[in-house]
Amino acid sequence: xxxxxxxxxxxxxxxxETISIPTGVLFFNWLATLxxxxxxxxxxxxxxxxxxxMFLIGGIDGVWTAAPAVDFALTDTYWVVSHIHYVLFGxxxxxxxxxxxxxxxxxxxxxxxxxxxxxxxxxxxxxxxxTFFPMHLLGLRGMPRRIADxxxxxxxxxxxxx
Numbered sequence: 001x002x003x004x005x006x007x008x009x010x011x012x013x014x015x016x017e018t019i020s021i022p023t024g025v026l027f028f029n030w031l032a033t034l035x036x037x038x039x040x041x042x043x044x045x046x047x048x049x050x051x052x053x054m055f056l057i058g059g060i061d062g063v064w065t066a067a068p069a070v071d072f073a074l075t076d077t078y079w080v081v082s083h084i085h086y087v088l089f090g091x092x093x094x095x096x097x098x099x100x101x102x103x104x105x106x107x108x109x110x111x112x113x114x115x116x117x118x119x120x121x122x123x124x125x126x127x128x129x130x131t132f133f134p135m136h137l138l139g140l141r142g143m144p145r146r147i148a149d150x151x152x153x154x155x156x157x158x159x160x161x162x
Contacts, residue, residue: 022057027052043117047098050125054090058083061136076146079139085132097124127132 039045061083065071074080097120106110113117 013066013068014112017063020059020063020066023053026105027056027059041110042101043114043121044098044102045103045161046118046121047094047101050121051091051094054086054094054128058086058090062087074139076144077139078143079146081145082132082135089132094124105120 034049061079065074065079065083101112101117
């Protein structure tokens with residue numbers, strides 16, 4: 001938004017950073033709830049913790065990007081792609097799968113396979129981070145998005161291959 005030139009930079013920077021306050025309160029509320037509870041690391045809890053971790057990473061890099069100077073440097077790079085995927089995909093799919101593993105036995109009277117759920121969690125968590133975390137590094141190196149073919153001499157090939 002900052003790069004369009006159609007906005008008042010200090011106002012939108014302040015409002016973007018202000019979003020982090022209720023989000024931070026939510027995050028610490030979740031941590032306090034977990035600390036006070038008796039946690040069993042079953043698939044629903046694993047996916048809920050995965051949701052919190054992915055949403056936290058997306059939130060932290062979102063606050064960092066709220067500074068106009070940083071946003072100008074990272075606009076139209078793979079940093080933006082990574083940030084959006086951490087917030088939206090990490091914030092929805094991990095939460096939805098946690099809900100499915102929690103509510104499925106209550107709705108259908110049949111448990112889902114615990115071992116398969118744990119495997120799914122680890123494969124999804126590792127695969128998600130192997131896919132989208134290198135995009136942070138590519139964005140910091142200046143790799144632009146929306147380009148069909150990249151020059152091989154820019155040093156992006158290995159991380160882009162991941």
